[in-house]
Amino acid sequence: MKRSVDRRDFIRLGAGAGLVTGLTGIALAQNKPAKPLRLGVVGVGGRGTYLLRLALAAGVEAPALCDIREPNLARAIEVVAQARDGRKPEGYSRGPEDYQRMVARDDLDAVLIGTGMQIHAPIAVAAMRAGKHVLSEVAAAMTLDDCWKLVDTAEQTGKIYMLAENCCYWEHLLAVEQMVRQGLFGDLTYAECGYVHDCRSLMLEPDGSLTWRGEMVRDSAGDNYPTHNLGPVSRWLGIHRGDRFVSMVSRATGQKSWLDFLAKKLPAEHATRRFQYKGSDSVSTLVRTAKGVLIDVRYDIVSPRPAWGPYHALQGTKGSFESRTGNQVWLEERSKGTKWQPVADYAAEFEPAKWKEFRAQAQSSGHGGADFFVIHEFLEAIRRGGPSPVDVYDAVAWSSIIALSAKSIAEGGKEQEVPDFTRGKWQKASS
Ligand SMILES: NC(=O)c1ccc[n+]([C@@H]2O[C@H](COP(=O)([O-])OP(=O)(O)OC[C@H]3O[C@@H](n4cnc5c(N)ncnc54)[C@H](O)[C@@H]3O)[C@@H](O)[C@H]2O)c1
Known part of the structure; x- marks a missing residue:
């Protein structure tokens, strides 16, 4: 299997420069890394928007969002604009396959998937094939065929795939x-x-x-x-x-x-x-x-x-x-x-150990503090160059x-x- 993150990615994301080892996203936000991770989100309903907020709080940039429902997309664009001095991400809402255009952007490092679970796997496969790391909401896939496609794609692309299993x-x-x-x-x-x-x-x-x-x-x-x-x-x-x-x-x-x-x-x-x-x-x-x-x-x-x-x-x-x-x-x-x-x-x-170190940041996040760790661990995995925590x-x-x-x-x-x-x-x- 190819290394999860190539050296260029690793340095660009800060880990190679010794900026971030062992730091949370929030710590990163405080340390203001030169180039924060750039995340696109597919599916900004309840869950996708919540995780997007946590990612923004952790210093992540969100240049692109995708949702088939205009009101949900508009709401999430506003969430980003409010967190980033009015800078609005580009919205993608030209139908159920429009995520393909979004994942093809060359200014994204990773994609968060917050749609209904029937389509998590094809979106994850498309994102990894387009060179993006993936954080997918649960479940990963609903068919055995999609399970194997995820395995094959993660192995072939070497991208970090993490299931957002907060429990x-x-x-x-x-x-x-x-x-x-x-x-x-x-x-x-x-x-x-x-x-x-x-x-x-x-x-x-x-x-x-x-x-x-x-x-x-x-x-x-x-x-x-x-x-x-x-x-x-x-x-x-x-x-x-x-x-x-x-x-x-x-x-x-x-x-x-x-x-x-x-x-x-x-x-x-x-x-x-x-x-x-x-x-x-x-x-x-x-x-x-x-x-x-x-x-x-x-x-x-x-x-x-x-x-x-x-x-x-x-x-x-x-x-x-x-x-x-x-x-x-x-x-x-x-x-x-x-x-x-x-x-x-x-x-x-x-x-x-995770709780000992990050209790203060974690405890106000959803699902008994577990949601903080989903975002934190994903960012850390990318910055470290893998492995994926889930x-x-x-x-x-x-x-x-x-x-x-x-x-x-x-x-x-x-x-x-x-x-x-x-x-x-x-x-x-x-x-
Ligand atoms: N880990 C947890 O604790 C937890 C909690 C709630 C939900 N979830 C998971 O999060 C996911 C979303 O759940 P939710 O409650 O936010 O649902 P939701 O219906 O509120 O949000 C789903 C969003 O995806 C959008 N969408 C659907 N098809 C799309 C497509 N082809 N392209 C782009 N956007 C599309 C919808 O318009 C909607 O805005 C589910 O997979 C669910 O299992 C996890």
Whole structure:
């Protein structure tokens, strides 16, 4: 594989000049590097605009933005103008393929992708082929074909591809990761995780047509949002650092909650009521790793419930972690009796190094401070010349569960092999 960043890039971005090693974007902003990183954004809806704001705060320039919705594009252009003394980026909005014109610009170093997830992969491939590093929102891809295209393109171009998987930076999950590394859980045997979050309010446009999330329920039968849960769990298990996903099975419920929701919201004659939806209310998946660890993954974004989100749990031969009861841990060699303890009891001993260094900058950012680290780590990876903190192999292995779960469900719960996207490299990487 070609080096992630060539030497010219590296020096131009400041790292070679010794300006930036070990600094955050915010620190960079304070140090005013001669040439800040230049980012283009495709998809400036809620998430793309939020990450754009964080990037601007980190000193990044944004010369170009792309969105098919004029109001969203205009709003984001204004965000940049306000942050940069009135200087407006160029807008691209001539249809769904206009990102091709944007990524071809020669004044961009990187592209952030914040569209709906159905088109993340083709945009990422186009951007890398045009010589840009990529920060892609989750998930990376929805088909196995797109997963392989991402791997091949990242390998062939040598560009940094990072999945913006913010849950990997949650402080309590990083603390658990350190406990795992120090052997406090013993050998890991089982993990449980899921994305169970009532997202019905995000499924319909005001006229009742489907948003991209609604289209996902229409078009895809599997677990469509696996990375927030499989990401942190994979870190604990050392996936691609000595272990990998080898096989999986999925089963699904019917669609009662989803169809009830549509019936409550829309008249019977509305076009949205007449689709044949592939999605189910709930999907359960079991993934098995090469070392024999079992991961139980649940997905449900349409059943009514109070707000919730990703959850994570871990079992080892010496201890256990459970997020659903309030981030509690029990460690055979440390805990007293059989009582669960808050992970926070171990905060001082297992404070993640990233958090120790950047707590002040991180804590005001979204998703419990994790969003800061997504931008920070991406910028640092480019400035260092790689590697990517959440690389293309991790991104596609976690995302492949979307396509594989749909296939398993369609085949009555038949076991599916998970491709080795690393082509054997998972065995060599150390944990
Ligand atoms: N990591 C997280 O915590 C988190 C949270 C929310 C959303 N997300 C992810 O962020 C992405 C966006 O979600 P959102 O809630 O911001 O959605 P959104 O609908 O608010 O934004 C998507 C934007 O993409 C634009 N778009 C669609 N097709 C396009 C195209 N061909 N070219 C250019 N622009 C196009 C839309 O017009 C819209 O402005 C999704 O992939 C989602 O999974 C991640």
